[in-house]
Amino acid sequence: MEFTSFTEYAYGQTQYIPRQLELPLMPATDASTEVVQTSISPKGSCTSSTTSSLSNQVLADLKGTLQARGMTTTEPQLEALADVVGTLCDMADGSCAPTIQLSSLDPGMGKTTALIHFLRRVVASPDHLDVGVLVCLSQLDEIQRLVDEAELDEADFAVFCSDDQVSNLSATDIDAAQVLFTTQQMLAKRCAGRRLSEVREFYYLSQARAVRVWDETIEPGKVITVSADELAAMLSPLRRINPVLADQVQALQFDLATSPPGQIFQMPALEALFAISTFEISAAKDFREQLDKLKALAGRAARIYRTYGNQAIALNIRDALPADIAPLLVLDASGRVRHTYSAWETHRGGLVRLSSAPKDYAPLQIHLMDQGGGKDGWRRNGDQLAREVATIIDTKPDDPWLIVHHKAQAGIDPVGLIQRYVERADLSQVNFLHWGTHQATNAFKDVPNVVLAGLLHLPDSQLLGLACASSGRSVADHPPAELIKQIELGELGHGVIQAVGRGSVRGFDAGKCLPCSAYIIAGRRYGLSEALPQWFPGCQLTSWRPRHKPLSGRVKQAVEFVKRQQSERCGEPIMFSAIMDHIGEKDRSNFNRSIRKHRDFKAAIESLGLMDVNVSGGRGYDALQAVFEPVVCAAA
Incomplete structure (x- = not known):
């Protein structure tokens, strides 16, 4: 048998020492x-x-x-x-x-x-x-x-x-x-x-x-955050364990909530906190996790950060690895x-x-849609995004598909919406993975079509923490904005490579990946059109043009009002007159023509499980109501 010799490197203390290995x-x-x-x-x-x-x-x-x-x-x-x-x-x-x-x-x-x-x-x-x-x-x-x-x-x-x-x-x-x-x-x-x-x-x-x-x-440091809201949620269970400590945490919660963003905040030592063993107490998992985070921050300087809803959080870094x-x-x-x-x-x-040798991704076709597909994007335009995904699935109704998506939240279930709009494809051939379970699985290695229905975005506070941890900075030394931007793009690339890599692209022959089509929804501001050819060298990148426009104008106002009413009214009918009052429409015939019969309004109402009903006993329909599906009510 023929052999070829190439060099493997054994790393010495101060220099590389070549050692010859024989590999057939x-x-x-x-x-x-x-x-x-x-x-x-x-x-x-x-x-x-x-x-x-x-x-x-x-x-x-x-x-x-x-x-x-x-x-x-x-x-x-x-x-x-x-x-x-x-x-x-x-x-x-x-x-x-x-x-x-x-x-x-x-x-x-x-x-x-x-x-x-x-x-x-x-x-x-x-x-x-x-x-x-x-x-x-x-x-x-x-x-x-x-x-x-x-x-x-x-x-x-x-x-x-x-x-x-x-x-x-x-x-x-x-x-x-x-x-x-x-x-x-x-x-x-x-x-x-x-x-x-x-x-x-x-x-x-x-x-x-x-x-x-x-x-x-692997990361050299772990980003630790505790919000004022999380501290408030700890007070009741903590008061049953140590009332004095609960008072201290309550004072900390007030100080944190009223601190300006960017301030370096000295966390109190909270000595009594360390007498509580999270292994021994009988409490909810979330409470034990909050105790661990608070222990990690106690007595240390933290940077105050403001996140969604103006929520105040304290942020610091702790060693993630033993020395x-x-x-x-x-x-x-x-x-x-x-x-x-x-x-x-x-x-x-x-x-x-170590040596890295990327595949040749010439057999990979990537179709990129320029639209926001994050959690906020799905909250705003979930119906439209689901229809886009369903439409592309229906172009190959006999093929297996893998859809990587966000978890259901705020009444928006990407899986349910996509399944509702698929018309031609066999749903048993359509597989779903939510972000967080998109790594280290081999179950979809033969699937030739992968859709990333939006990207996995880290919070700004997490990106700041990663920038500090990876560059060896303390949170008091704010990293350059360019470094944070590079960290953000790199983490997006991490998610994309792992998610797309669940499909047939993970296989290879003669140095090339196996044929695969990837469909990615991502806003232009993230720069994926420039980054994707670097992440997947040799890939074929084309535009994925939306076929369904996002809701806008009065149709959007009407749908958003219906969603709120459905959540708040727990199965009660939503009167057309209430919808008309909300959007400022006084003419019923104009409302029927421009709103009720609008295809986007009809699609959204269907996705919510609502139907036209008559509740007043008069002529024609006068309300919307969930008839065949249970209604999920907002928490009181």
Whole structure:
């Protein structure tokens, strides 16, 4: 068999030290599939060898898996995968520099497959019996998936998380399990204020684990915010625990609510707060989370920020990672577009980028609609946006679709609206994921059409906090506006790459992604027309022109009035006369012609589950009322 030699870099303390690794060239093939998150050969096929290096064994296994899947990759992509393997093996051998090592290979490129092969090799290696591995994942179902894919013997791994069902995937004691799977949240909670080497829950054979892997997003600091409204909500449960502390928090709530934006506010120490254990108290989850945030801010200077509805919040940054977390391998497909990493690399240091080789996205067609699709956009124009999405779905009625959307809120349910307006397509072929569940799933890898029905926008306060954390600033040192703008665009790119990457675009053949069509709703002000070709090199970008105009004028006034009445009146009829009074229309025939029979008004009324009814006993319809569907009333 033919081999090609390329250089993998082992990171020393002060310089890069090249080490030659042998990786078999991939044979040419026309087959196409994806690399990551599909089954690999069972553990029994691994044969340990004390004469072969761990890295060469893992690379040979990885090569075999790629070959078996009919995968063809470019040499730079193979080199990037070898960087991942090399970093894992350097940690196992104790030769890795104490830095954060970032691999930003695109979704579906094989990062997880490389990790799986490493796990199976390291537990089978007689030279690495004392090498512990810590794998930190963002979601519980990712632990389940990785455990299933790795097919490790139960004696070789343990799971440490708050969910009993997931923890029971293995009965092996944590200290005796060579591989430990945990959540990033668990690591942050257990290591708060401590070094990783001090937290025995993560030990293997009574010592800190040498190999550390972090899947997806990592940030050097966690943005902590507490609003005046949140403090007010804490008072009642807190008063039952400690009345004196409740009075102190009430005073803090008043001071925060009356502080001007931009002020550096000294939070009180609140010593009694630390006598309350969130693990022991019986209270709602939200209350316990607020206690944790307040503890993180107590005694520290915070920046006052004003957000929606003029709500006052106190903002600061706390360390998200233990000081001795490095060496650490981070696998984040969005790493090449997120500016948090660039700022971290430039201002804080301690972060090293591994080789990155993006796919060629020539087979990806992106259709971009210039319209606001955020939560506010859906509140204002939900009917129109849903009709746009439904119309584009109906252009390919026999195809599978994936719709990434905002959660239902304020009476607007994007899923229900879109389903209501789909006419030709088979709804069983239309899949939905809300933002927040749009990462780390392989379930839609064969879906060729992906719609981002709006983008995931972070609050301004969160962007400010990320800019401070990634650049090593305190909240008293306001970061430049350009840095915040770059952080915002990078976080949008992170969301777009992850969401689009759930579909068939995650697969690749001969260095290219598989054919896919993506439809994205985003306002022009975010600059996606310039950014998308950088996020997806080689993609085909076209305009997605709206076919349904947003509500405007008196039709919009009438629909908004009906929505408020439906929420406030709990199923009572909404009289046409009341609608006419609200929009200033005195002529009933003109109202019927210009409002009631307007196609946008009719579509909106139908989407609200309302029908024309007669409640006065006279001639004709005189009101709207929900007849067949339950009405969700506003809270009293």
